[in-house]
Amino acid sequence: MLLYILRRLLNVVVMLLVVATITFGIFFLVPLLQHTDPVMRYIGKNANPVAIAGIKVKLGLDKPVYEQFWLYLKGLVVGRDYANGNDVIHCPAPCFGISTQTQTPVWPTLLHDVTVTGSLAAGAAVLWLVFGVGTGVVSALRKRTAIDRVAMVTALAGVSLPVYFTGLAASALFVYNLGWLQPTNPDVTFTSDPGAWFQGMLLPWITLAFLFAATYARLTRATMLDVLGEDYIRTARAKGLPERTVIGKHAMRSTLTPIMTVFGMDLGGLLGGAILTENVFNLHGLGFDALNGITKNDLPMIMGVTLFAAFFIVMANLIVDLLYAVVDPRVRLA
Amino acid sequence: MTDSQTSTTETTVGGTAPTSFLSVRDLRCHFPTDDGVVKSVDGISFELERGKTLGIVGESGSGKSVTSLSIMGLHRNVGKKNGPRMSGEIWLDGQELIGAGREEVRKLRGQKMAMIFQDPLTAMHPYYTVGQQIIEGYRQHNPQANKKAARDHAIQLLDRVGIPQPDKRVDQHPHEFSGGMRQRAMIAMALANNPSLLIADEPTTALDVTVQAQILDLIRDLQQEFGSSVIIITHDLGVVAELADDILVMYGGKCVEKGPADKIFSEPEHPYTWGLLGSMPRIDRELQERLVPVQGNPPSLINLPNGCAFHPRCPYADRTEGLSKTEVPRLTSVGQDHLAACHLPLEVRQQIFTEEIAPRL
Ligand SMILES: Nc1ncnc2c1ncn2[C@@H]1O[C@H](COP(=O)(O)OP(=O)(O)OP(=O)(O)O)[C@@H](O)[C@H]1O
Numbered sequence: 001m002l003l004y005i006l007r008r009l010l011n012v013v014v015m016l017l018v019v020a021t022i023t024f025g026i027f028f029l030v031p032l033l034q035h036t037d038p039v040m041r042y043i044g045k046n047a048n049p050v051a052i053a054g055i056k057v058k059l060g061l062d063k064p065v066y067e068q069f070w071l072y073l074k075g076l077v078v079g080r081d082y083a084n085g086n087d088v089i090h091c092p093a094p095c096f097g098i099s100t101q102t103q104t105p106v107w108p109t110l111l112h113d114v115t116v117t118g119s120l121a122a123g124a125a126v127l128w129l130v131f132g133v134g135t136g137v138v139s140a141l142r143k144r145t146a147i148d149r150v151a152m153v154t155a156l157a158g159v160s161l162p163v164y165f166t167g168l169a170a171s172a173l174f175v176y177n178l179g180w181l182q183p184t185n186p187d188v189t190f191t192s193d194p195g196a197w198f199q200g201m202l203l204p205w206i207t208l209a210f211l212f213a214a215t216y217a218r219l220t221r222a223t224m225l226d227v228l229g230e231d232y233i234r235t236a237r238a239k240g241l242p243e244r245t246v247i248g249k250h251a252m253r254s255t256l257t258p259i260m261t262v263f264g265m266d267l268g269g270l271l272g273g274a275i276l277t278e279n280v281f282n283l284h285g286l287g288f289d290a291l292n293g294i295t296k297n298d299l300p301m302i303m304g305v306t307l308f309a310a311f312f313i314v315m316a317n318l319i320v321d322l323l324y325a326v327v328d329p330r331v332r333l334a
Numbered sequence: 335m336t337d338s339q340t341s342t343t344e345t346t347v348g349g350t351a352p353t354s355f356l357s358v359r360d361l362r363c364h365f366p367t368d369d370g371v372v373k374s375v376d377g378i379s380f381e382l383e384r385g386k387t388l389g390i391v392g393e394s395g396s397g398k399s400v401t402s403l404s405i406m407g408l409h410r411n412v413g414k415k416n417g418p419r420m421s422g423e424i425w426l427d428g429q430e431l432i433g434a435g436r437e438e439v440r441k442l443r444g445q446k447m448a449m450i451f452q453d454p455l456t457a458m459h460p461y462y463t464v465g466q467q468i469i470e471g472y473r474q475h476n477p478q479a480n481k482k483a484a485r486d487h488a489i490q491l492l493d494r495v496g497i498p499q500p501d502k503r504v505d506q507h508p509h510e511f512s513g514g515m516r517q518r519a520m521i522a523m524a525l526a527n528n529p530s531l532l533i534a535d536e537p538t539t540a541l542d543v544t545v546q547a548q549i550l551d552l553i554r555d556l557q558q559e560f561g562s563s564v565i566i567i568t569h570d571l572g573v574v575a576e577l578a579d580d581i582l583v584m585y586g587g588k589c590v591e592k593g594p595a596d597k598i599f600s601e602p603e604h605p606y607t608w609g610l611l612g613s614m615p616r617i618d619r620e621l622q623e624r625l626v627p628v629q630g631n632p633p634s635l636i637n638l639p640n641g642c643a644f645h646p647r648c649p650y651a652d653r654t655e656g657l658s659k660t661e662v663p664r665l666t667s668v669g670q671d672h673l674a675a676c677h678l679p680l681e682v683r684q685q686i687f688t689e690e691i692a693p694r695l
Pocket residue numbers: 365367372374392393394395396397398399400401569635
């Protein structure tokens with residue numbers, strides 16, 4: 001087990017290195033393709049050559065590519081100082097670079113915004129797990145009844161409707177039409193006003209959760225139906241176990257295991273859904289940063305979000321794999 | 335999902351309690367499907383005394399498993415819109431099961447009656463240890479037993495069914511067991527509450543030939559030790575040759591012959607039984623001579639052939655003046671406790687058997 005974990009950790013490091021290399025490559029390739037000098041992003045078009053040269057030195061852009069790459073990697077691990085004489089920007093580890101917009105390190109912004117995305121994601125995840133899995137189980141047990149049909153049609157809608165649509169429709173209905181909720185205010189935080197924060201997050205949570213809950217309901221239903229047909233479920237009944245144990249223990253155990261895998265992957269890949277949801281509800285999270293980075297051509301910001309997201313996905317997968325080895329005794333750790 | 339629909343009223347199904355331990359009367363189990371009603375079991379009756387073994391023999395699809403699942407009350411959605419339709423009576427130790435409430439039957443399952451399934455790998459939950467699966471069944475019916483006692487019980491059972499190092503094996507998962515060991519564990523699971531009726535549905539089909547004999551020996555030993563009644567289901571008469579006191583031969587959901595095992599082997603009175611005897615693998619036979627299956631295919635249970643369901647495959651069907659194709663033969667007595675359903679006059683059958691069949695067996 002220990003060896004397995006070590007090997008997987010090594011794997012993680014390699015994966016992250018690859019992602020870092022690629023993002024760094026993009027940092028070089030994009031300006032090359034755009035025929036622009038990366039320095040120009042940090043400074044006005046009419047800046048004088050001395051200032052440009054100064055910034056070049058400060059950002060290390062005067063050094064050869066391999067050295068820049070090395071400094072970039074090193075910055076990620078131990079942090080770095082961008083210095084030109086006395087003009088110093090300290091970028092603590094993990095240093096994801098300097099934003100072209102704010103001229104400050106990207107990381108603190110990301111760190112701040114990740115809490116927004118995190119709370120969006122966590123709340124949505126709880127919702128979609130509870131409702132998605134719950135609906136799937138009920139549908140499977142009430143196969144081909146009215147409940148099942150309604151649930152599956154709703155789920156189909158959830159899978160096929162984009163977040164813009166459900167999000168905007170939900171806002172239009174509950175905020176502007178019925179007036180039950182206030183529009184989400186991005187400046188309200190959990191600590192500043194928990195009540196307002198909660199009601200502001202409600203629609204974003206539901207919107208994001210709906211997308212996933214639909215997938216989970218369908219997946220749970222299909223898995224559960226398969227499991228219910230297994231011989232060992234019949235064995236459980238043959239032992240005289242009551243139905244609640246047969247379903248709640250034996251069938252659920254087998255149903256939840258594959259769902260856990262999918263959940264791990266979805267958590268990692270959640271960013272896609274989060275970007276759109278944050279955008280729809282005007283939340284200032286990682287998704288906002290990514291979008292902002294793209295529209296403002298802030299390459300270090302995009303690189304930061306990318307690397308950060310990659311880290312998330314890789315870690316989520318690692319955790320799922322480890323958990324899987326714990327839940328499914330048949331998995332060989334080799 | 336819950337058992338709330340259960341009725342607790344006493345059974346009102348006709349007939350009086352029989353004296354034998356298990357009595358199945360005119361059992362029918364029909365499955366409505368899109369293609370028509372599958373009459374998997376269509377009027378099976380038998381008696382089984384305490385401590386005796388009944389062998390139910392028939393080829394694939396003859397309704398053996400459906401019969402055993404009926405006794406265990408394991409058919410789902412019985413009586414519901416698209417669910418199976420069951421009728422007849424099943425008396426277990428004076429209690430009728432078909433008319434009984436689901437909850438009542440559930441309490442008997444795993445306690446008074448238990449079942450061993452064909453494929454021990456798929457029949458055990460992959461995520462729970464063998465011990466957990468035995469203990470669960472034990473504690474379900476002995477809630478007063480504490481964890482330690484239940485675990486000791488499981489270890490004892492594993493030991494009893496011949497699993498080496500039971501105190502270690504108890505914590506292993508089914509996939510860590512070999513096929514034979516897994517079937518032993520399955521048997522231990524079935525024996526957890528010392529059931530008085532043990533149904534083994536093709537307990538050796540999924541196993542190596544060498545392991546098969548060991549498992550059969552084990553079942554016989556356990557039966558003697560525990561005094562349970564046993565039903566062994568198989569498509570191979572050889573499996574029950576030494577085990578069964580009585581044998582019931584099924585064809586197309588019906589019983590075509592039943593009687594004491596020695597009679598079935600020495601004086602079989604149904605052409606289908608002759609076919610089964612001929613296809614029995616025997617050690618003293620040359621390999622290529624063995625396993626001559628009965629020619630032709632099993633009948634469709636949705637549209638059984640008219641008359642005797644076996645007539646399209648029966649070499650003697652044309653010796654009954656057309657009766658075989660038009661009239662369903664009834665089970666009639668052909669000796670003490672021995673019944674067979676065939677239109678051929680008894681003397682003719684006995685003559686065919688002694689002259690044509692017996693020399694080839
Ligand atoms: N739930 C069901 N719905 C519809 N048909 C069924 C159902 N269960 C069994 N059958 C049908 O009943 C027939 C008898 O099945 P059964 O499993 O009893 O055969 P068997 O004698 O045990 O055969 P095998 O040796 O292959 O196990 C088969 O044709 C099967 O397709």
